[in-house]
Amino acid sequence: MNSAREEMRYRPAPTRRRMGISGVLLISFLLPMAARTASGQAVDGGKFGRALKVVEGSYAAIPYSQVYFSMPMTVECWVKLPPKPAADSIILSSGPRHSNEHWEIYASEGAGDFCASYGGYNPRQIKSTTPIADDQWHFLALMFDGTHVVLHADGKEAAKTAVKKVGPYPDTGSLTFGLVEGGHPAVGTMIDEVRISRVIRPTDHVPTTPFAVDSDTVGLWHFDEDAVAYDKTGFVDSSAMHAPAKLELITQDAQAVGGFDGTRGSHTRWADMDFGTFFTSSLGNPRDRTSVTPKAISIRLGKDKKHAVAFDTDLLRVSFGWSGDFIKIYNGREGLAQHPDIAGDVNFRTDSLPGWSKPVDTGPDDFSDPRPDKLGPLPSTWARYKGLYVHGDRVILSYTVGTTQVLEMPGVEEFANHAAYTRTFLIAPSRQNTDLRVCDAAGHASAATGAATWSMTDDRDKTTTAAAVIFAAGVTGDAGRRPKGEMFAQNGNSAGLSFHIPPHENPLRFKLAVWSGPAAESGAFEDFVAKGIQPAEDIQSLIRGGPARFPEPVVTKGIVGKADPKSDGAYVVDTLAAPDENPWKSFLRFGGLDFFKNGDAALCSISGDVWVVSGIDDKLENLKWRRFATGLFQPLGLKIVDDVVYVLGRDQITRLRDLNGDGEADYYENFNNDCKVTPNNGHAYTTSLETDAEGNFYYCKCGDSTRHGGTVLRVDKYGNNLEVFATGVRNPNGMGGGPNGLITEADNEGEWVPASRIDIVKKGEFLGFTPMAHSDKPPTDPGKPIVWMPQDVDNSSGGQTWVLGDKWGLAAGEMLHTSYGAAALLHVMTEEVDGVTQGAVYRFPFRFATGVMRARFRPADGQLYLCGLRGWQTAGVKDGALQRVRYTGKTVHQPAALHIRANGILLTFTCPLDPRSAADADSFSVLQWNYKWAAAYGSRFYSIRDIPRQGYDTLTVKSAKLLKDGRTVFLEIPDLRPAMTTKITCNLDAADGTTIQQDVHCTIHALGPVFTANEK
Secondary structure, three states, rough: EEEEEEEEHHHHOOOOOOOOOOEEEEEEOOOOHHHOOOOOOEOOOOOOOOEEEEEOOEEEEEEOOOHHOOOEEEEEEEEEEOOOOOOOOOEEEOOOOOOOOOOOEEEEOOOOOOEEEEEEEEEEEEEEEEEEEOOEEEEEEEOOOOOEEEEEEEEEEEEHHHHHHOOOOOOOEEEEEEEOOOOOOOOEEEEEEEEEEEEOOOOOOOOOOOOOOOOOOOEEEOOOOOOOHHHOOOEEEEOOOOOOOOEEEEOOOHHHHOOOOOOOOOOOOOHHOOOOOOOEEEEEOOEEEEEEEEEEEEEEEEOOEEEEEEEOOOOEEEEEEEEEEEEEOHHOOOOOHOOOOOEEOOOEEEOOOOEEEEEEOOOOOOOOOOOOOOOOOOOOOOOEEEEEEEOOOOOEEEEEEOOOEEEEOOOOOOOOEEEEEEEEEOOOOOOOOEEEEEEEOOEEEEEEEEEOEEEEEEEOOOOOEEEEEOOOOOOOHHHHHEEEEEEEEOOOEEEEEEEEEEEEEOOOOEEEEEEEEEEEEEHHHHHHHHHHHHOOOOOOHHOOOOOOOOOOOOOEEOOOOOOOOOOOOEEEEEOOOOOOOOOOOOOOOOEEEEEEEOEEEEEEEOOEEEEEEEOOOOOOOOOOEEEEEEHHHHHHHHEOOOEEEEEEEOOOOOHHHHHOOOOOOEEEEEEEEEOOOOOOOOOOOOEEEEEEEOOOOOEEOOOOOOOOOOOEEEOOOOOOOOOEEEEEEOOOOOOOOOOOOOEEEOOOOEOEEOOOOEEOOOOOOOOHHHHHHHOOOOOOOOOOOOOEEEEOOOOEEEEEEEOOOOOOOOOOEEEEEEEOOHHHHHHHHEEEEEEEEEEEEEEOOOOOOOOEEEOOOOOOOOOOOEEEEOOOOOOOOEEEEEEEEEEEEOOOOOOEEEEOOEEEEEEOOOOOHHHHHHHHHHEEEEEEOOOOOOOHHHHHOOOOOOOOOOEEEEOOOOOOEOOOOEEEEEEEOOOOOEEEEEEEEEEEEEEOEEEEOOOOOOOOEEEEEEOOOOOO
């Protein structure tokens, strides 16, 4: 049997047709209602069986996966196109066009020649003179190895072009089928047999049979399903990704985008949610795609909530004020694929420059941006965001300008069929001058000063943007020393209004109002400022804790699990039912978990909430869920320190303070916000939150173009000094804080990560992902993880935790690992040989309801609690879940420890073994293989002994010896060698007759001393 088939036997591939659905990578085929007929899009007359026919208002979109841009890559398909396309007819397209992960194949406008495009590369367009739009079937292929793009049409080379990478790190977007320029469907196009592979395939011949799947196939769609199956389950992806298709509707939003990225339109439950008084995200303006606030707190204003402002916590500016609907969350990955946009009409804005000029003793104002890469917060000596207070429906922002404390409360007041946006300030005494930016005009503007206002008129559209200040009680000084407004110029092509704050010995309390509208109606605003505006409130009274907004808990009843009859009954999985039905329609997708001293749990949801759960006991009959905090920026990590909740969002670590003890957070304190956000990279998450023995905080940031991208970051226990602790991580979703200050991290299979890996993280270490090495010279070694895990063991890793106490069946201090992709729990057994830690993993015999990625032991009962979500590919089926793995007290029949020796393996179990089966060498089998560390997505298996043969090596277990403890077996393996993966399959009996069938996967960096007969 050849090596390729040996590998496929180990990792079986699905068959040609009608495969079962075992994953959740979703293909969305968006159709108008009229197109949802019995015939659907699957039509007869394909090249092989049926084909996908693009009809009016339809296209296919698969949510983003980096697997569709793995170098080297081959894309193959059969296509039949109408003659003389009126626009570029895009057959397949991956990602947005500016991204390094964008590629597309298309027929050119008019001539219908076969062409391709790669975003972020030069030249971008790869053109041929081979026509393919002639109503005939053509076999098309695209190959890319990172340096050359090759196009084949009907087995013949159509184009070959050398390209060079010139763009930034990739932005994310979907894989789409059958569009034309501008995001409209390529009506009449027929597509059959699409295959994407992570290798360069030979395409210099015309296939005579449908494409087959193998271990290098990352996507394969035959489009053969009939209309009924299509409507219910979708077109099947026969690759290991198992991505079913699903009908949805196209919306006007999708066509309005232009250059469709596959993430807009459709609907997500997140959009229906009551976010609370504010919502934190990166925020865009759909009418100006260049205007995105990376860290925006969007605050709803007014009794009817029909007005809002966005506060930029990096630059301390109000970036937008708008009216109408609040924010638009797009459907891709249930809202996670891209940043939200303003849903209403923008009334005023400011440019992406500091909101306050640099404080000075004397001299002109300076609004220039001092940040080299224009990302992250301003220097703390200039300004620093400290947090926000919530008091009912009001939000009070807290920050410093220089050393001066500022409190600011946004609001809105109506007058004469208009609305003015207000900013109420309380500014501490200051010895310095500074200026506040109020609003900006896009082009040249002229200024005017009224009795109570100053204004500027945009000369392009003759609309006026005006700002005014009114003083209330507590402001001292004569009129000549009061703050004044003025117009300033910036960037040579725009202008704005600023507001001067002179030095002052006493606190300043005042209200600023801003309005925009027709110049002819500016008199109404001036009258409003002079006579109608409300006095400035006493902000100080609003920062001591407000009334509870969510006082009534949502009560659920958990499900106490029963032992699986196929298991030994040592563990059961209980479900702490989440309040999925709740008054606020909170979309619960849990990304972090920890416990208070009283045993209550706190969980964060990536939708922005933090919930506290009480009533956790053996029966789970009266679980009380309180909504503790809202509006956070996609939190994926939570840690409780001294009974205070710390939450990790994309923008910052937030320390949540309950100031009045009513069970809700009143102060959302910025513990540290030095991390940089790239708003156009939907996959640049920050994940997990752990502490070491000294109280320092650690978290991971997925790869992006900033210096923080692809790193493990550390913040000291005081919230200062964010530093890059380690580099070279790809898209890590979990880490762990273990005994004696141990910090671990797990990364997922992909480019430069041939298999998922668990690492001990040490300062300055490179963890394997070359594009995020942040070094002048590319690394030459992937490092030495604790363990490499093949795809069928863990294809997408979560975090780690350690057994606490003696109530859980395994010894205290044993390491556990969660698999998000497999919805599974693994035991990690470690040892140190020659100063290097190496280890082994095996799966526990249960699967969780969702993609688990956070696990904590609850000190109150010593049991393991896990939470997670479904937002990417996972075997879990629920959007979010909280579950408990409870030890029943029965005997555990599992491996407990593994040690590598020069002449074999010592494998210890948790229970006494049957002497006969344990001493039978046939009870065990051992395989070994290596991976190839390269830019390709993942890796095949490679022989260690017969390089460069693909496949694995079968080792001979010469003998098996049960040691005197009755639990440890020595497997004598004469030819044992270091290997990235060694698989040990066990099939033996315990002393009590229980069968133990287990696969253990270990990584061997070094061999320990020879095992001798004298050892016990």
